[in-house]
Amino acid sequence: MKIGVVTFPGSLDDVDAQRAVRIGGHEAVALWHGDHDLRGVDAVVLPGGFSYGDYLRCGAISRFSPVMSEVIEAAGRGMPVLGICNGFQILCESHLLPGALIRNDHRRFVCRDQRLRIENASTAWTSAYAEGDEITIVLKNGEGGFVADEATLDRLEGEGQVVARYLDGNPNGSLRDIAGITNARGNVVGLMPHPEHCVEELTGAGTDGIGFFTSLTADWLATVSA
Amino acid sequence: MPKVVVDVMPKPEILDPQGKAVLGALPRLGFQGVVDVRQGKRFELEVAGEVTDAVLAQVHEMAETLLSNPVIENFEVRVEQGVEQSA
Numbered sequence: 001m002k003i004g005v006v007t008f009p010g011s012l013d014d015v016d017a018q019r020a021v022r023i024g025g026h027e028a029v030a031l032w033h034g035d036h037d038l039r040g041v042d043a044v045v046l047p048g049g050f051s052y053g054d055y056l057r058c059g060a061i062s063r064f065s066p067v068m069s070e071v072i073e074a075a076g077r078g079m080p081v082l083g084i085c086n087g088f089q090i091l092c093e094s095h096l097l098p099g100a101l102i103r104n105d106h107r108r109f110v111c112r113d114q115r116l117r118i119e120n121a122s123t124a125w126t127s128a129y130a131e132g133d134e135i136t137i138v139l140k141n142g143e144g145g146f147v148a149d150e151a152t153l154d155r156l157e158g159e160g161q162v163v164a165r166y167l168d169g170n171p172n173g174s175l176r177d178i179a180g181i182t183n184a185r186g187n188v189v190g191l192m193p194h195p196e197h198c199v200e201e202l203t204g205a206g207t208d209g210i211g212f213f214t215s216l217t218a219d220w221l222a223t224v225s226a
Numbered sequence: 227m228p229k230v231v232v233d234v235m236p237k238p239e240i241l242d243p244q245g246k247a248v249l250g251a252l253p254r255l256g257f258q259g260v261v262d263v264r265q266g267k268r269f270e271l272e273v274a275g276e277v278t279d280a281v282l283a284q285v286h287e288m289a290e291t292l293l294s295n296p297v298i299e300n301f302e303v304r305v306e307q308g309v310e311q312s313a
């Protein structure tokens with residue numbers, strides 16, 4: 001499958017994400033924030049970094065870049081979209097996912113190997129895992145605190161839209177220890193920690209992240225409307 | 227030239243770590259008596275021509291769309307007349 005990875009001005013992890021896509025068995029297609037088309041990709045990854053310098057709010061400017069109009073439209077048709085870290089922030093700013101990400105409650109940048117529990121293994125990006133799997137991947141953020149109002153949190157929990165939860169302590173003040181969420185359809189996933197850094201034994205904290213890049217199936221793509 | 231000012235503040239129920247940092251710094255500098263600090267943003271928009279209701283409606287739209295994130299922030303729009311010296 002062809003998976004597009006968007007580079008915004010200030011993206012950091014786009015090349016790592018492309019590499020993870022290839023290790024996951026797919027073709028990586030570089031997309032630029034100024035692109036007006038998605039070059040025929042089957043899915044899109046919005047990588048981590050500090051797009052547009054985090055000006056205004058993290059992800060706020062990126063959300064209005066030309067390529068995001070295409071991504072939002074395609075996500076509406078069911079195209080799988082994975083937002084990692086800054087990508088998660090962009091998905092929330094785009095209202096493709098509910099809630100928002102604010103500055104860590106302890107006000108420090110956190111960089112560590114983070115244990116997570118996979119809570120939903122039926123999304124487009126997590127089907128390679130089993131519900132309840134515990135994985136360790138890299139976490140690095142300054143504004144990773146997931147917030148939403150109580151009603152939204154209850155709905156996310158009730159509908160199984162919490163994709164991953166922090167274990168061994170909450171690293172950033174995220175409400176209900178939420179590390180990642182999905183939309184109702186399960187094609188859009190936002191995750192604060194970085195699976196793309198954990199796909200090879202040589203670097204990083206093991207290979208627990210690879211599942212995010214091997215989950216996409218032809219069955220999933222068949223559900224995307226034309 | 228008239229300015230339209232948009233003040234954006236984190237919603238009361240949203241944690242404001244930056245405000246907390248400022249609150250913590252004040253007593254260290256010898257400033258007493260402040261019990262809470264909330265930090266927001268102020269946007270000053272200079273507009274061409276008169277600030278009509280249509281202009282204000284557009285600024286509201288800007289504030290909702292880009293200047294604030296309604297999930298975590300509230301905003302207020304007001305007009306600030308330029309300081310003009312009377313002769």
